[in-house]
Amino acid sequence: MKKSNIGIVVFTYSRLDHAKITLEELAKNDGFSEYTVTIFSDGPKEQHEDQVQKVRNYLKEFKSKYKNVSVIEREENLGLEKSIIEGVTEMLNQYEGVIVIEDDIRTSPKFLEYMNRMLSSYKDKKDI
Secondary structure (H helix, E strand, C coil): CCHHHEEEEEEECCCHHHHHHHHHHHHCCCCHHHCEEEEEECCCCHHHHHHHHHHHHHHHHHHHHCCCEEEEECCCCCCHHHHHHHHHHHHHCCCCEEEEEECCCCCCCCHHHHHHHHHHHHCCCCCC
């Protein structure tokens, strides 16, 4: 699969430190700028409004450094399951494949290369 046919989807919520590590390590990956990266920020529950806003402020800063990054801020709190299902579905309507990352993942610099290779290797395997 061509990198242009693969979208990277990152899901965030209220954990600023986790989001920073996840995104900064992801950006160190070889070829990061060749992918379209969409970051979903789930809407806050009332008790998490401040933390979610801090994450969103950081996402704006992160996005300003990379032209291949977009941020989707959900108004309402969908919850983890619904947020991921809707976000992945939305991205699969645009891309042949997606790499899904939650905000507590630290990747190696070769992660995207590996994932791209695996998506290509298994794209025609109907039992996977």
